[in-house]
Amino acid sequence: MNENCYLLLELDFDPPVEDQNVIDQRIEEKRKFWSINSNDFKRGAEYKKYLDMLPEIKRIMCDPLERKKQSETACNHVYTQLDKDLNILGRSGEITEDVVEKIATVKKLSVDIVKKRASALGIKIGKKKADFDSDYNKYYKNKPAKADVFDGMKNFLNPFNKDNFYDFLNPGTIPNMDKLPCDKLTQFAKEKKEKFNKNDSNSSSGKKVCEACELTFKDENSKTIYDEYLAWCKRRSILDDAKRIAQMAGLELSNAQGDIYIGQLTELFKDRELAKNVLIAFCKVEKIAYNLNPTQRNNENIKVCRCGHINDVSDGRAVCQNCGNELIIKCPNPTCGVENDANIKVCKCGFKFENIDKALALYDLAEYSIKKLDFEVANVHLKDAERYWPGSSKVKAIREQLEESKQRIGDIAVNMRKAVKEKLYYEAKEQYATLQRSFPEFKEADLEEEMSIAIETAKSYYDIARSVSNETDIIENCVKAHENCCDYPGVRELISKYPPQMPTNLRILPDGKTKTNILSWDESTSDGAIYYYIVRKKDAIPINTKDGEFVGRVNICSFNDCNILPGIFYYYAIFAERAGVYSRPLTSRIPVLNLFEIANVKITTGDSMLQLEWDPIPSGSTVELFRSSDGDKEEHINSNNSSGYLDSGLENDKVYNYRLCLVYNVNGQKQASKGITISGIPTRLPNAIESLSVNLVQDNTFQAVWENPENSEVQVYCSTDRPEYKFGEVVPQSMLDSKMRRLAITKTAYNSGTFQFQGDGLLYISAVVIKSGSAVIGAISRASKGKTVTIKNIAAVNDKIHIFTDSPKGVTGFVVLCRFDKYPIDICDKKAIRKYISLKQYQHDNALIINDLKQKNYYFSVFAEFSIDGEKDYSSGADYLFENASKEVITYSISLAKKLFGFGESSVKIDFEAENESFILPDIDIVSAVEHIPIFKESAKLFYSIPTQPVTGSLQVKIPLPKNIERETYVKAFLKNKESQSSYQLQLKFNSVSKIS
Incomplete structure (x- = not known):
């Protein structure tokens, strides 16, 4: 058995694992793994081999003497090459930490093992080489993206005495505005933009800043770019100040001075070591004398908060001395719960701690809204905060504060803000005073100013209205007073003596396709600002503004009523309104009945069939389907209350026309809508395009290539969202066009083309075959510049x-x-x-x-x-x-055949053969040179070309010698095409001649 058991079982071998229980457990783990993967098409045979070796592995690993031999063999095997590399890299007697890490990565060993071997070889481990230029450029010199654009916005921020967008959007003194989610920031920008409604330079600058804020905070990527710009500005400001102090001290920084700037940089980086490195790099490049003498602190007692503040926790503190937040935070992920230092970026479970920053900023926003007694807004902020940091104790505390405030105040605050929205400033002022009696600390200067200005303006117009006698002047000033403050005392009483004339000629058109009743009328002949108040009632005529359902208030002579039901008789009344005083009603004497049509009818083609689909129909209605073709009489084919119908057994490539009506039961009688018409052609659809590849060619140009064996007409569609369609799905082309966008493809062949895409996001591409109004969804690929490996x-x-x-x-x-x-x-x-x-x-x-x-x-x-x-x-x-394919080695020999006794001709014979009996001889060029063997094909002269051809055994090529061949001519064979070099290698046989003259 050649395999080493320690390496095979992936057990530590230096020092070797000796615990038999640990060894047995690992053998069992490996047995399961090899068994499960024994059919793997790449390594299945190898795993089966290991399974067969298991009895021998167990025997060896149960024998202490054999086990010792195995550990020694493993050491020799692993350390032989490692020691060789360390001796070369550490020839000076020392290697740095970064070299050790690279060796460990390449060798797939732990850093400790590499250090241990280096120590055994007498090689010292030095500190990592500091790349001062890299840190200097990265954190100080190099401008971040869009820096010039953001610098240009400072001119528009100057009138407001603000340095950045966050301070500009801050509605009060809310801390950590930069941690708020993008949707909150854009909401602040939109609300603020509405206040810049004057035609002056200040409003113009304010609008431009608000618009820039909307673009900057449209998503997290854009916000990150701005945050990186602000961080760069702050770093430069800190480092420039350090340089200024050093210049005054003779280009030197003391440790005490350096600690100040390291502390400021730590607040930005949330990492004190990085702050030190950046300051050291800056001083090195700027040639400032600064020798850091680290303060002798116990690092275990130092905690850096998320706010960047450095806390000494030796006194047992658990919260930040600066911001009061916890220094150790339990991961909010319910499946994790690990306690982490507050300044980490991501928990090991993947939870992003930047979400905690967003939650804390939302808490501040909720507290600010509670102080303003804007409880609904505060509740929204708290819900958002809970979403970012579930289970936070802060949410519970602030929500209790919110509930307590709501109980003390009741609905007064809500009613006050509702009154302000409706311009009932007298009512709002009374409620504001009530709130101040309960909460003396409550004060909202902007609201006070708004109410005061509105009431004073209304008073001035009302005083004018009382002082004039002309009816037109009275009406005009009462209207202006009402527009500024709708409940100013006396205005309604005065203008009610002059009610407006009612409108005339009411016209109502029910539209079943849009499910809308379209109302229009002739305007009132009264002077002043006239509004029209619309009331609707079922089965009876409204007689006043309170009799029926209010549906709208407009200042034009038309209104579309969309909030209706089908099959219901409706009556309408239109009142002219001026400054809260209404005219007599203009009413419809004939009821309006709207029969909704069936919506979103789509037809999909199939082989000898057509599939019709539509949106769910109103309750109680029925779909009636009629079909005709080629001028034939229309016939009724189906009646149902579902959302589709499959019409099968049709003739392919023939046009079929359909009419679909909805039938309603109106007061016991059936009434049908006019109906929707649609046409379709059944046909056999082509197969879906099975393969599509998209690759970036250059800059913004992508190439799409697809397989198209049926030579179908292919269209390429794209979408920035993941398509909801699956491969092979058939959908109406109209539906596909509403979901995806057709790409402008420049065809380069019948199955390929190029297109332009300038975004950095991900684009989904699909090759689609369209026939008879139906689209067959093909393979889906992706195109991206910014997210490609x-x-x-x-x-x-x-x-x-x-x-x-x-x-x-x-x-x-x-x-x-x-x-x-x-x-x-x-x-x-x-x-x-x-x-x-x-x-x-x-x-x-x-x-x-x-x-x-x-x-x-x-x-x-x-x-x-x-x-x-x-x-x-x-x-x-x-x-x-x-x-990595093994090359076909082709050997050749060169020999001369001279003419005999003046007969025949002299020639060069070249014999080719390979290791394999049968092989393909590639295109060969025989080149020549004078006085030396050709070294490079390009610098030699072409002597003869041999075309590619199959060879069995060997091949002899006979080349006639030219009559005028120069003396001392040498020849050599080269592969004709560079592409062949990856598959073939030419070798001249030993003792073969190259000289041919």
Whole structure:
């Protein structure tokens, strides 16, 4: 048995595992694994072999002497090459920590083992080499994305004395605005933009900043770009200040001064070590003398909070001295619950601790809303906070505070805000005063100002209305007073003496297709701002504004009533309204009956059949189907109350017309709608396109290639959302057009084409065959620039294939597909060998490792895996050919055949043979050079060409010698095509001549 038991069982061998229970347990684990995977198409034979070896493995591992031999053999096997590499790398007597880590990664050993071997060889382990330039450029010099755009917005922020978008949007003194979710920030931006409604420079600047905020906070990616810009600005400000102090001190920073700036940087990084490294790198590049003398603190007693504050917890403190938040946070994931330092980014279970930052910011927002007595808004913020940080004790405390405030106040605060919204400022002012009596600390300056201005403006117009005698002037000023404050005392009493004239000529048109009653009328002849108040009532005419159901208030002479039911008699009344005073009603004397039509009728083609589908019909109604074709009389074919009908036994490629009516029971009588018409052609649909591959060609150009054996007419559709359709599904083209967008493809062949896509997101592509208005969904692929894996190199390392990549941001794993004949078609290619590699495994190995190295050419396609809204998604594939096939070695000999006695001709004979009896001779070029054997084909002269041909045994090629051949001419054979170099190797036989003259 050549295999080493310790290595086979993956047990520690230095020092060796001696516990028999541990060994037996591992043998059983391996037995199960080998048994389960014994049919694996790659390593099944190998696992069966190990299963057969189990009795011998058990015997060896139960014998202490044999076990000792095995551990020694394992050490020799593993350490021989490791010691050789360490002796070369540590020739100076020292290697650095980063070199040790690289060795451990390549050798798949632990760092401790590498250090142990280095120590045994007398090699010291030094600290990692600091890359000062890299840190300086990354954290100080290099501008982040869109820095110039954000710098340009500072001019618009200056009038408001704000430095950034967060301070600009802050409605009060809410801390941590930058931690709020994007939807809250964009909501603040939209609300603030409504306040900039004047035609002045201040409002213009404010609108531009609000619009910029909406774009910046539209999603998490855009917000991250802005946050990185602000962090860069803060870092530069801190480091520039350190440089200023150092210049005044003669380009030198003391430890005490450095601690100040390290503390400030720690608040940004939440990592004190990184803060130290950045300051040291900055001082090195800027040539500032600074020798860090670390303070002798017990690191176990130092905790960095999420706010960046450094806390000494030796006194037993559990909360941050700066912000009061917990320094140790229990993971909110119910399946985890691990306690973590507050400053970590991600728990080992995958929970993102940035969600806690969002929750804390929402708590602050909820507290701010409670202080404003805006309880509904506070409740919304608390629900959002619970979603980000479930089970937080803070939620419970703030919710108790909210409930206590609501009990003390009741509905006063809600009613006050409702009154403000309806411009009932007198009522709102009374409720505001009631609130202040209960809560003396409650004060809302903006609201006070709004109420005061509205009431004062209404008073001024009312005073004018009372002082004039002209009816037109009285009405005009009363209307203006009412527009500013709807409940100003005396306005309604004064203007009620002049009620508006009612509108005339009411017209009502029921539209069953849109399920709407369309109302129109002629305007009132009264002066002033007139509104129209619409009331609807079933089975009777409304007589006043309270008699019936209010359906709308408009300032135009039309209204679409969509909130109706089919088969119901409705009456309407229209009142002209001016400043809260109503005219006599304009009524409909004839009831309106709307019979809804069937909605979203779709027809799908099949072989000798047509499938009709529609939306669910109203309760109590029935669908009646009629069919006709080629001018034939319409016939009734079906009556049902379902959502579809399959009409089969039809003649292919013939047009069939359908009419679908809905029948209602109206007051005991059946009434039918006019009906919806639709046509279809049954036919045999082509097969779905089974394969589609999409690859980035250059910049924004992608190439799509599909297999099309039936030569069908293919259309390519795309969507930024995951398509809801499955492969082979048949859907109406109209439905497909509403869900996906047709791509403009520039055809390069009958089965390929190119298209442009400029976004960085993921685009789903589908090859679709369309016939007779139906679409057959084909293979679905993906296109992406920003989320595609870049394969840097593939190499064979320790009998395994290592794929070295640059992975995109947000990746959770990789899917590697491999074929030996061509590149995999897509991630769904069933003929490809598939392997999934997790992100954790990739980070451990620094490569994607395939445990299968054969003498073959591997066509790899690598896909990045992402988790989007809890679902797995994949990038487009990155292709790479790894050439590892054994080459066909073809040997040849050169000999001369001279003419005898002046007869015949002189020639060069070249004999070819290979290891295999039968082989294919590739295209060969015989080249010549004078006075030396040709070294490179390009620098020699073509002497003769031999075409590719099959060979059995050997092949002799006879080349006549030219009469004018130069003396000292040498010849040599070369492969004609570079592509052949991966499959063939030419060798000149030993003792064969090259000189032919």
